[in-house]
Amino acid sequence: xxxxxLELKDxxxxxxxxxxxxxxxxxxxxxxxxxxxxxNGAGKSTLIKILSGVHQPTSGTIQAGGEPxxxxxxxxxxxxxxxxxxxxxxxxxxxxxxxxxxxxAEPTKWRGPFRRFxxxxxxxxxxxxxxxxGITRVTDGDRLVGGLSGGxxxxxxxxxxxxxxxxLLILDEPTAALGVKEAAHVLRIIMQARQKxxxxxxxxxxxxxxxxVGDHFAVLIRxxxxxxxxxxxxSREEITDLMAGGEAMAELEAEIEAFTTTEAKAxxx
Amino acid sequence: xAVQLAEPTQPKARLGSPSGASVSELxxxxxxxxxxxxxxxxxxxxxxxGGQFLSAGGAASWLNVAAELGIIAIPVGLLMIAGELDxxxxxxxxxxxxxxxxxxxxxxxxxxxxxxxxxxxxxxxGFLNGLLVTRTNVPSFIVTLATLFGLSGLxxxxxxxxxxxxxxxxxxxxxxxxxLGTLVGGKFEVAIFWWIAVVLAVGWLLxxxxxxxxxxxxxxxxxxxxxxxxxxQGVKIGLxxxxxxxxxxxxxxxxxxxxxxxxxxxxxxxxNSIIAVVIGGVLLTGGYGSVVGIVLGTLTFxxxxxxxxxxxxxSDWAALILGVLILAAVLMNNTFRRMALxxxxxxxxxx
Numbered sequence: 001x002x003x004x005x006l007e008l009k010d011x012x013x014x015x016x017x018x019x020x021x022x023x024x025x026x027x028x029x030x031x032x033x034x035x036x037x038x039x040n041g042a043g044k045s046t047l048i049k050i051l052s053g054v055h056q057p058t059s060g061t062i063q064a065g066g067e068p069x070x071x072x073x074x075x076x077x078x079x080x081x082x083x084x085x086x087x088x089x090x091x092x093x094x095x096x097x098x099x100x101x102x103x104x105a106e107p108t109k110w111r112g113p114f115r116r117f118x119x120x121x122x123x124x125x126x127x128x129x130x131x132x133x134g135i136t137r138v139t140d141g142d143r144l145v146g147g148l149s150g151g152x153x154x155x156x157x158x159x160x161x162x163x164x165x166x167x168l169l170i171l172d173e174p175t176a177a178l179g180v181k182e183a184a185h186v187l188r189i190i191m192q193a194r195q196k197x198x199x200x201x202x203x204x205x206x207x208x209x210x211x212x213v214g215d216h217f218a219v220l221i222r223x224x225x226x227x228x229x230x231x232x233x234x235s236r237e238e239i240t241d242l243m244a245g246g247e248a249m250a251e252l253e254a255e256i257e258a259f260t261t262t263e264a265k266a267x268x269x
Numbered sequence: 270x271a272v273q274l275a276e277p278t279q280p281k282a283r284l285g286s287p288s289g290a291s292v293s294e295l296x297x298x299x300x301x302x303x304x305x306x307x308x309x310x311x312x313x314x315x316x317x318x319g320g321q322f323l324s325a326g327g328a329a330s331w332l333n334v335a336a337e338l339g340i341i342a343i344p345v346g347l348l349m350i351a352g353e354l355d356x357x358x359x360x361x362x363x364x365x366x367x368x369x370x371x372x373x374x375x376x377x378x379x380x381x382x383x384x385x386x387x388x389x390x391x392x393x394x395g396f397l398n399g400l401l402v403t404r405t406n407v408p409s410f411i412v413t414l415a416t417l418f419g420l421s422g423l424x425x426x427x428x429x430x431x432x433x434x435x436x437x438x439x440x441x442x443x444x445x446x447x448x449l450g451t452l453v454g455g456k457f458e459v460a461i462f463w464w465i466a467v468v469l470a471v472g473w474l475l476x477x478x479x480x481x482x483x484x485x486x487x488x489x490x491x492x493x494x495x496x497x498x499x500x501x502q503g504v505k506i507g508l509x510x511x512x513x514x515x516x517x518x519x520x521x522x523x524x525x526x527x528x529x530x531x532x533x534x535x536x537x538x539x540x541n542s543i544i545a546v547v548i549g550g551v552l553l554t555g556g557y558g559s560v561v562g563i564v565l566g567t568l569t570f571x572x573x574x575x576x577x578x579x580x581x582x583x584s585d586w587a588a589l590i591l592g593v594l595i596l597a598a599v600l601m602n603n604t605f606r607r608m609a610l611x612x613x614x615x616x617x618x619x620x
Contacts, residue, residue: 074496084496092489093610094557095482103486104497106479116477146610 003066004029005168005199006051006082011060013046020046021223024060027216028168033190033200035210037243038220044203047220048170051201052084053077081167085157085174093146097130097138098123100145101160129159133189151182158189168199175209187213207239219243298609299550300562302601306548306594307565310572318579327579329456335571336464338545339564340519341538343464343471344511346546346563350475351508352488352555353402353409358516358542360420361394362535365520367428367437370530374439375432384445384521391517392510394420399506409509417539425532435532441525450525460522467515472560484508488555544591545570548598550605557606569594 004027013021021043028034038044049055050062053071061068064080071077074084092100102122109118123141130138135155138148145153154174161169171190175183183206190200190213204210210217217234219227219242227234227242234242244252314322321327341358348355365387373383398416402409428435441450451459475481486494487504495501516538524530549566551558573594577587 075498078496078498086493092486092493092556094552094606095485095489099482099485100489103482103494104499106482108479115479117479117482144610 003063005065007063008050008057009061009063011047011050011057011062013043013050013055014058019223021050021057024220024225026218026225026228028199028201029216030167030199031194031197032215033194033202033213034216034218035214036201036203036218036220037205037207037210037239039205039243041222042220043223044220045172046223048084048172048201048203051077051168052082052170081165082170083161083164083166083168084170084172085154085161086172091145091153091157093144095145096123096142097145097148097156098126098141101126101129101141101156101163105164125163126156126159129163130155133159133192134185135159149182150178151185154178154186155189158193162193162196162198166198168201169193170201170203172203173205174202175204175206183209205243207236207243211236211239299557299559299602299606300565301550302598302605303549303562303565303569305601306598307569307572310569310576310594314572314576314579318576322576322579325454326456327575329458330578331568331571331575332461333458334575335567336458336460337519337522338538338541338571339464339567340460340467340522341512341515342542342545342549342563342567343467343560344508344515345542346549346551346558346560346566347471347475347484348508348512349543349546349551349553350488350555350558351484351505352491353505353508354543355398355413355509355512356410356539357394357398357413357416357420358512359536359539360417360424361391361513361516362520362523362538363530363532364394364420364424365391365517366524366530366534367424367520367532369521369524370437370439371428371431373441374437374529380439380441380445380525383439384449387521387524388514388517391513391515391520394517395510395513396506398513399502399509402509403502403505421532421536428532436529438529439524440528445525449522450527452526458522458526460519460526463518463522468560468564471511475560485556488552488557490556541570544595547602548595550598550602552606566598569598 006028008024008026011021011024012019024047026034036044036047046055050057053074053076056070056072062071063069069076069080071080092103095103098119099122102125107118107121107125108115109121110116119142127138127141130152133155135152138152145156148156154171158169158171174186174190178186187209190202194200194213200213202210202213215231217227217229217231217239218225219239221242318327341362345355345358368387368390369380369383371383372378372386373380394416398409398413401407401412405412425435428437447459449459449463453459453461475484483494483499483504486497486499487501491501516535519538520530520535523534545567546558546563547553547566548569549558549562549564551562570591573590574587577584577590
């Protein structure tokens with residue numbers, strides 16, 4: 001097999017005296033969905049910030065396509081085809097769909113002093129790319145992004161990343177703020193991207209969503225890689241327990257169980 | 270709207286059809302509220318101000334106010350769309366008008382030297398504002414408030430040290446007087462044409478050139494804008510330089526028009542420019558607005574502040590009308606923004 005698209009080897013990150021990540025080694029391969037699981041504060045965000053060039057690792061190496069790389073800024077990472085989509089799409093609510101699709105890479109027509117932003121072209125492409133992801137309700141590129149639903153905004157951001165040649169999509173909690181149907185839609189879009197040979201890093205604490213689309217799972221507990229396994233190797237219960245830190249979840253469940261039995265008894269009296 | 274789908278898929282393809290604005294788009298444009306505001310105050314004062322208000326002299330009185338305010342309000346509004354405020358324009362105006370008066374009046378240097386120095390001073394202050402805001406991350410409200418006071422003290426102090434007075438006379442020569450400070454037809458300030466030029470230049474920059482997108486993006490979401498590779502700091506510094514340059518230009522225009530400069534000039538522009546911009550539908554927190562809206566907001570402000578004199582009422586009431594108007598305009602603008610944000614078929618009147 002060819003060298004992985006992106007590979008972290010023994011990456012550590014500390015902010016001052018606080019170690020946020022210790023000894024993280026993961027691989028991201030083209031056409032694979034890597035699910036990054038973990039409770040709040042486990043270091044998921046820090047890890048994706050390292051992948052997308054926002055933070056630099058304190059120690060350890062990053063390799064892209066087999067050669068070592070250093071991302072000094074998000075621009076370096078995007079030059080390598082790494083695109084990050086944040087929870088709310090990372091788009092601009094009061095900009096039109098067309099304008100926000102092309103932010104930073106504005107299409108122009110005419111030349112020299114008459115060079116102008118090509119609004120029609122931008123809107124047309126944005127709508128077409130969104131429709132290719134199954135968002136058919138959007139037909140007007142001049143509409144404001146803020147008028148789209150959460151799932152549509154995710155789709156817009158993903159469509160944008162794919163259009164500009166992303167090879168690795170980092171999705172930060174894409175389904176967290178969405179309803180059931182919208183979340184399913186976003187998961188379908190993730191599968192479409194995967195089919196195109198794009199690697200996806202999906203950050204979530206929704207185990208069901210992760211199990212639906214994931215090929216490869218990495219669980220973080222307090223900044224360390226607690227488990228690293230492939231699809232089908234662990235059951236849902238095992239993953240949930242891992243995410244919650246193992247025993248804690250079992251104890252909590254026992255406590256909840258105790259409540260329900262007491263209530264049941266009280267009901268009988 | 271389905272026409273757009275048939276367009277070629279090649280990136281960077283150049284398509285040549287002109288962008289036509291349709292009536293259906295009106296309700297979701299940022300300046301719709303401002304247009305209603307301008308029309309209402311115009312009609313109001315046309316009724317209560319009578320023929321005098323509608324005469325050429327009446328029009329000149331509010332156009333002159335609008336022009337001077339507009340030259341500052343347009344770049345201030347552009348900055349506000351990018352999410353920053355500039356309160357320092359009042360002191361920049363005073364310091365630039367004193368600069369031109371001291372250099373070309375007190376010291377007797379050619380007037381062009383004074384003008385260039387005054388405009389350069391504006392650019393320097395704007396650069397410093399921008400640098401301080403982007404490097405320290407202190408809110409621009411505070412940074413420019415500090416510059417407003419600091420520069421005002423500096424202007425007063427230096428003027429007294431250099432000239433011994435706070436008011437300096439200036440006798441601008443022939444080309445400068447005609448270009449910057451004359452009254453066309455005895456009524457209309459030549460500043461009106463400068464205002465039109467600023468409107469066209471900034472309108473082009475914001476709505477037609479590709480850089481306008483950067484301004485909206487920086488104001489909409491700074492972090493996302495940075496992630497897409499937009500030089501956020503550079504954009505902001507440039508816009509601060511623009512607003513200070515506008516203020517400096519008005520300072521020069523005033524000195525040359527009135528043949529003198531006072532250190533207390535221009536402080537009214539600090540809030541008046543923000544009022545004009547906000548009435549014009551620009552969102553105070555950035556990311557939304559238009560040049561046409563700012564022009565309409567400026568006109569509304571000027572009509573109210575001058576129209577009151579034609580009604581025969583005590584002019585004390587002008588500020589009350591403005592206060593009510595600001596609140597009404599912002600509420601109306603919020604409504605129109607919500608309409609623009611809401612589901613498309615609801616705001617569309619055309620099939």
